[in-house]
Amino acid sequence: MATIPAPAIELLEAALVAELTVVDPTGRPVTYPLIPLWDGERVYMTSSTLFSRKLEHIAHDPHVSVSVTDPVSVGGREDRVTIQGDARVIDDDPHGGWERLLPIWSAKEPAIVSFLKARVALPLFFERALIEITPRRVLYWPSGDASVAPQVVELAKQAA
Amino acid sequence: MRATPAIDARAGLDKLASYPFHIATWVDVGGYPVSVAVEASVDPGTLTATFDPPAGLTVPTDRDVSLTGSHIRPQPGYGYDERRHVTVWGRVTSGMRPDAMTRVVTLTARSAWGWDESETPFFEYSERSVPRSRRYFDALSAERGTPVKPRLSFGFLALRSTRLPFLTATIVPVVLGIAIAASHGAFDLWAAALTVIGAAFVQLGLNVANDVFDSVQGADDANVTPTQFSGGSRVIQYGLVSLRQMATLATVFYVLAGLIGLVLLATRGSTALLVIGVAGFIVSLGYTAPPLKFVYRGLGEIAVAVGFGPLMLLGAYVVQTGGALAWEPFVASIPIALLVALILYVNEIPDRRGDAHVGKRTLPVRFSPRAVVMGYNIAASAAYAAVVVGVVLGILPIPTLLMLLTIPLARQVSAGLMPNYDNPYGLMAFMGVNVRLHLFAGVLLLVAYAVVIGAMAIAPGVDLFLG
Numbered sequence: 001m002a003t004i005p006a007p008a009i010e011l012l013e014a015a016l017v018a019e020l021t022v023v024d025p026t027g028r029p030v031t032y033p034l035i036p037l038w039d040g041e042r043v044y045m046t047s048s049t050l051f052s053r054k055l056e057h058i059a060h061d062p063h064v065s066v067s068v069t070d071p072v073s074v075g076g077r078e079d080r081v082t083i084q085g086d087a088r089v090i091d092d093d094p095h096g097g098w099e100r101l102l103p104i105w106s107a108k109e110p111a112i113v114s115f116l117k118a119r120v121a122l123p124l125f126f127e128r129a130l131i132e133i134t135p136r137r138v139l140y141w142p143s144g145d146a147s148v149a150p151q152v153v154e155l156a157k158q159a160a
Numbered sequence: 161m162r163a164t165p166a167i168d169a170r171a172g173l174d175k176l177a178s179y180p181f182h183i184a185t186w187v188d189v190g191g192y193p194v195s196v197a198v199e200a201s202v203d204p205g206t207l208t209a210t211f212d213p214p215a216g217l218t219v220p221t222d223r224d225v226s227l228t229g230s231h232i233r234p235q236p237g238y239g240y241d242e243r244r245h246v247t248v249w250g251r252v253t254s255g256m257r258p259d260a261m262t263r264v265v266t267l268t269a270r271s272a273w274g275w276d277e278s279e280t281p282f283f284e285y286s287e288r289s290v291p292r293s294r295r296y297f298d299a300l301s302a303e304r305g306t307p308v309k310p311r312l313s314f315g316f317l318a319l320r321s322t323r324l325p326f327l328t329a330t331i332v333p334v335v336l337g338i339a340i341a342a343s344h345g346a347f348d349l350w351a352a353a354l355t356v357i358g359a360a361f362v363q364l365g366l367n368v369a370n371d372v373f374d375s376v377q378g379a380d381d382a383n384v385t386p387t388q389f390s391g392g393s394r395v396i397q398y399g400l401v402s403l404r405q406m407a408t409l410a411t412v413f414y415v416l417a418g419l420i421g422l423v424l425l426a427t428r429g430s431t432a433l434l435v436i437g438v439a440g441f442i443v444s445l446g447y448t449a450p451p452l453k454f455v456y457r458g459l460g461e462i463a464v465a466v467g468f469g470p471l472m473l474l475g476a477y478v479v480q481t482g483g484a485l486a487w488e489p490f491v492a493s494i495p496i497a498l499l500v501a502l503i504l505y506v507n508e509i510p511d512r513r514g515d516a517h518v519g520k521r522t523l524p525v526r527f528s529p530r531a532v533v534m535g536y537n538i539a540a541s542a543a544y545a546a547v548v549v550g551v552v553l554g555i556l557p558i559p560t561l562l563m564l565l566t567i568p569l570a571r572q573v574s575a576g577l578m579p580n581y582d583n584p585y586g587l588m589a590f591m592g593v594n595v596r597l598h599l600f601a602g603v604l605l606l607v608a609y610a611v612v613i614g615a616m617a618i619a620p621g622v623d624l625f626l627g
Binding site: 019023029050052063065069085091095121124144152 | 183185186187188190191192193194195196197198212214216223224225226230232245247249273283286289290292293295296297300308310311316319320398400
């Protein structure tokens with residue numbers, strides 16, 4: 001069974017920012033910089049209800065991609081990965097449901113814990129939905145150089 | 161209201177050109193977006209961007225393709241700064257470069273979108289996005305058939321909706337009035353405690369009523385640059401508390417204040433207390449409530465000065481003395497009145513556009529930045545002059561000159577106003593200093609009266625007044 005290449009997982013685990021691209025109702029790609037969180041199986045991102053247009057787009061069309069490169073976080077490596085997948089918005093409890101990701105999030109961005117303690121200052125920013133992305137296909141550029149064709153890994157649907 | 165200013169295609173390309181590399185994105189035949197890093201050569205003049213075709217992928221010419229640039233700088237323990245991103249959309253054509261040796265993809269830009277926190281600070285961006293959050297919760301509520309609302313813990317909500325930390329504006333003059341009365345030999349602990357609690361309820365009622373009436377009249381909705389010191393509590397705008405709940409809360413606070421006022425009138429009543437109580441109620445409710453709407457008529461600063469200066473201080477004084485009035489508490493209330501009015505005055509600076517939008521004629525709405533800063537300097541100087549003159553005339557005791565120790569704080573605020581006049585978030589630090597100025601000035605006056613009372617007890621023959 002095909003799996004995501006190990007360096008791509010390293011990128012997901014280390015990167016502070018990734019580009020989430022969703023498809024708007026006109027079929028146009030719309031890209032948002034967000035922090036990617038990898039739980040070993042799926043990519044998670046969160047979105048404040050303040051900036052919830054992306055959630056509406058996902059509800060309309062769940063096809064998304066997550067694109068990552070972060071030389072600073074991975075010791076100067078310039079490799080890049082784009083993961084195409086199916087997204088699901090989880091907003092059963094916008095107030096606290098997303099906090100189940102805090103252990104992964106705070107490991108990557110420790111400041112989030114202190115921000116959360118001061119949620120009274122920006123209450124709506126911490127009303128958030130989870131975006132759960134099940135990977136379907138991986139495009140990986142080992143050198144980050146797009147003049148070289150990417151390694152493509154098709155992930156079995158049932159694997160995800 | 162748009163969350164971010166609109167960007168046209170040319171401006172979008174201008175911004176895109178500042179990024180070292182770009183992400184080209186399109187939707188592939190499977191319906192999934194695909195992104196690849198490219199180094200585009202951007203020409204805003206011809207509304208185009210060109211880049212080498214990525215190997216192994218076909219950039220479609222029959223649908224929109226986007227080019228995105230983004231930047232963020234992590235700050236350990238702080239979060240991020242220098243956040244910005246821009247996306248430009250257009251159709252692409254594929255052809256040969258002029259050298260006829262290599263292929264090139266040319267994107268002709270049609271629209272753009274982005275955010276740059278140096279142009280729209282994060283807090284303003286968030287505030288402009290509040291209507292979107294409300295729509296999201298409305299949609300969730302409709303989908304589930306039950307109200308879904310944003311939440312805060314009870315403690316945080318109480319803190320935010322009542323603006324509890326601002327109670328120092330009441331506690332300072334009331335305790336000072338009680339201290340001056342005590343220095344005149346009049347002190348009743350229970351009456352003092354009831355006075356502090358009753359006055360606190362008046363201010364809490366004012367704070368909450370202010371949110372209600374500013375929301376009804378649109379002032380808080382029009383304000384997209386609130387800070388922790390200005391722009392109201394925002395709990396109504398954020399959907400945390402309903403307008404009706406806030407109106408009920410304001411009523412409860414005023415009723416409690418009224419009940420305590422009646423108890424004080426019954427037990428320590430005097431004509432002076434009745435007049436001050438009625439005047440205080442009118443000033444408090446009339447601050448934003450129709451028909452008086454002092455703050456909308458350019459009288460907000462005066463109303464706050466009178467309410468949180470002489471009325472609070474003299475009210476607390478006459479409760480203790482049983483109605484006897486004196487010049488000393490009145491003169492002592494002048495610096496407090498000026499400094500509390502200056503809190504409002506500075507806090508109105510970032511609110512001025514929203515206030516002007518709804519016809520709220522505050523001083524920063526009416527006057528130029530230069531005049532507003534000059535007004536600050538004059539009022540702050542007058543606060544210190546009042547103490548000095550009071551001491552020289554023998555009305556205030558000499559230790560009240562301790563208040564002059566806060567002059568550096570006033571100078572600090574004054575120096576920070578002009579450089580941050582159009583930067584609400586830069587101004588926030590000086591708003592904080594301004595609040596501390598009022599508090600510290602009040603505390604130093606209290607210390608002065610503690611010295612007076614102590615001296616009366618230890619050395620009754622020592623005169624701490626000039627003349």
